[in-house]
Amino acid sequence: MRSVPAHSPADALAGLMTLAGRSSTSEQAADAIRQHITDGRIRPGAQLREEALAAALGVSRNTIREAFRALSREGLVEHVLHRGVFVREVSVRDVEDIYRTRRLLEPPGLRAAAGRPAVIRALDEIVTGAETAAATGDWASVGTADIAFHRSLVDACDSLRLNRMFDQLFAELRLAFAVIDEARALHEPYVLRNRHMTTLLVGGAVDEACGELDRYLRDAERQILGALDGEQATSRP
Amino acid sequence: MRSVPAHSPADALAGLMTLAGRSSTSEQAADAIRQHITDGRIRPGAQLREEALAAALGVSRNTIREAFRALSREGLVEHVLHRGVFVREVSVRDVEDIYRTRRLLEPPGLRAAAGRPAVIRALDEIVTGAETAAATGDWASVGTADIAFHRSLVDACDSLRLNRMFDQLFAELRLAFAVIDEARALHEPYVLRNRHMTTLLVGGAVDEACGELDRYLRDAERQILGALDGEQATSRP
DNA sequence: GCATATTTGTCCGTATGTATA
């Protein structure tokens, strides 16, 4: 019933690449690695060794290195010259910047969403999904729904480039989530707040919804920073 | 007095990589290629051939391919499976999205800049530089100053991630500039408008400055779209 | 539509340099 702990990143990836795509091998390798990182199967800070990964995925080291370059530009891994690539560890500074960016860009998204019934309906469905997931204790799904909710806000801006940036930003946020154990405490409070925001939107109370959004973002940042501090304290005594 | 036309991307790059850095060879190769693209020495649509580039830069094909993967993630080049990599050609759709994004994010930047004398001073210096460059007919520098001006606005938001996105966005914009011949018509009108914006900021008229910024962005978009249409008409008769 | 040449995609072996135990 418990999740299987991976003994090494290579173990976690063994035999899990589906080679039947329409993309190049290095892109598929990147996809496989990316998936395992965002799923938390490879923890932040872990080193990705070329040889082990190449063996696990059944590809050459050159191919793996090409995948590394792409993932490095995405910000998921960090390339250290002559030392290798490591899964990014988001710092306190990163979290602060991420939430500064969210506080800057999500309110305009919410105001854009306010004028669109279709978007509001989508938000409602996402929150409903989060509520049922929370009822069954599926906190991973609750976290995914939370991200989907706020991604939808940004999506309402109709900016492809902004969406791309937020995809990366949320991927980094998942990296921060990954080092925090208590998934319930991390995600539970925000189901209610997203529901509240949606109700306000349905009622046309846009300003109040923005206020709620701002409080949400400040509280979430504080909580993650606190958890991050705790993690650092335990892992580096 | 005229710029030397490169016969091929490989010719343009020959012997121009400085190998004495603290970064990997593939990163230096990427830097060299990136520089030549943003400088307009390699035109949008041009294909970058692995073997030719490898020979020109004196590196192996594998190294070039690693550089390609990074540049591809940056959006400067496009990787087409089994066909190769090409310098990105920004489409009408791209330009529309770029300006939608700018109209969304630069006004908050301007409001943030309004409260900071240091930022306003920096903007003033940039415009002054643009004015002297315009006086000597150095339209390339005028264009660079224009981008620096608006980059400074975004910079005032203090968001690293937002800055990174705008760096990419402006790099794409340079790609659009590259296909337009009349550099003077492209950049001259905006020196005055940036000056006007700065004057308004110095006087504390933030709302008026925002209005001017919005008009700037709408006019610039219209002009680039018009020029892009003209280019497509002439290159594809 | 076909045969050919070119280019990319991928793999392998190897030599060199760097960081760390």
Place this chain on the structure above:
DNA sequence: CTATACATACGGACAAATATG
């Protein structure tokens, strides 16, 4: 300081896909 493990980079090889005549 030496030894080891690993990343870096090269060059050659071949298959597969694409472009060319």
